[in-house]
Amino acid sequence: MRSSRLWAWLTFAVGAACFFIPLLATLEFSMRMRRGTYSFDAYKVVFGDPRFQATFSYSVVAAIMTIILGILIVVPAAYWIRLRLPQLRPIVEFITLLPLVIPAIVIVFGYIRMYGSSSPLPLLASSRSTDLLLVIGYATLALPYMYRAVDTGLRTIDVRTLTEAAQILGAGWSTIIVRVILPNVLIAVLSGAFLTFAIVIGEFTMASLLNRPAFGPYLQNIGANRAYEPAALAVIAFAITWGCMSVIQLLSRFAPRSSNRPN
């Protein structure tokens, strides 16, 4: 027993070291910009760079649009499948897993070939519609996470009874979804939303191949041309990921734990 506990501590310590050393190294490297002393110069340069501000806000807007689009697509479908079409569940679950099977680079390759300016749906023709295509691509990437989060949320409420109660009170479908279902799964939707944000904010492949001025391509550009700023950007990106994940953890404390009707 004693030796097994020692072994467990050792594993835990090695694991912790493996994960903190790169972080500490990155932090240290990012503060080496001024010769001979530690400083936050690299961060100052990064935050002062107008391209950082422009690309970062572009990606934040894209992430928010992605979340809205994801909610609009996933929530009604997941709700309707629970309520009326449970036989479709395996199919829809399979479809929502597809973005994990088909790499992002393949999906965006398909977009570039299908939605070129000579196609029936020329989304690549103008930069505005290419922005839309990027958001659509991001929503596709986030689909597995969004669907799973919403479906887990729906499992904890009694969809049928809530719907019937709302119908008896005279509510239409849009009222039911917006004012009855959505508030009940809001926490699940929000945790899906923050995960989407964490995935989308630094995404490189789609943004780069669609030629959009997003944060991911900017990161790549800085990485290829600068020494200390990339480390500072890595620390910032880690902080953003950490922030999103903490919010999800925090939200899960407020989520209802058990179902009042087993599904």
Next chain:
Amino acid sequence: MTELSVPQPALAGNSAPPAEARSLRLPTQWLGVAPFFLFVLLFLILPTLYLVVGAFQTADGTFTLENLAALAQPSIRAAYWISIKVSVASALLGALVGLAIAIAIVRGGLPTWTRSATLTFSGVASQFAGIPLAFAFLATLGRLGLVTVLLNTAFGFNIYAHGFNILSFWGLTLTYLYFQIPLMVVIITPAIDGIRKEWGEAASTLGATQWQYWRMVVIPVIWPSFLGTVILLFANAFGAIATAYALTGSSLNIVPILLYAQIRGDVLHNANLGYAIAFGMIFITGLANIFYIWFRVRSERWLK
């Protein structure tokens, strides 16, 4: 009477006699999921099918297997090979280390904070991929990285003089481990939780040694979820491009980077060969996921 008649129209759509309603209601039934299916069809299935069909066509649209045969040319075959090697190595190593950490925090008798701290951190680290991860590893194990410099000054051991390079197969594998290990921990911990204490007690009551208990109870129970997760990690590494691209530029020729160059500038001078490379990627990750689903189904019966 009047009070009861108010909700009647609202209910009518819901509780009409089933036989006659079915044919009438069918379109509205499907209306609820139509946006979802339309979206998935337009932006996931059709673009993928377009590439898959293109992989079997010549430039003027006739059926051919030549594109797939052309995948065997040395540069493309080498790209697939190194991609598969990096994905297999990072998946296997990540799975083994992740499993050890998961067992340590669940079964090792450690205080409870270690478990929640590990799971929280794993949740973050498993999502910390892409370009920033490459930056972090350049700052750690690059030529001027902290670990490289420390090893050199403290122990006089120059890892670069001994053949290590962050811009290589092992460099990339090591970098991928940073998200593969935590992903393994996140996925496998529920499976370890599924091993009941009673099983160990039952085994020792029947006179089993610790080794027999592990070999005949624990390993068979977690084996399907272990293999399933290895496959998931494999697919996860296989499709990733951003980390490798930021880390090595195009000096390490993995498939996604080759495809990226092809999409940007048709470096292979054959559009349909590009489709074939994409098809090859889907084929490999698809095959991996079929195995994943199969193992998943087998593992779930123990987790009830």
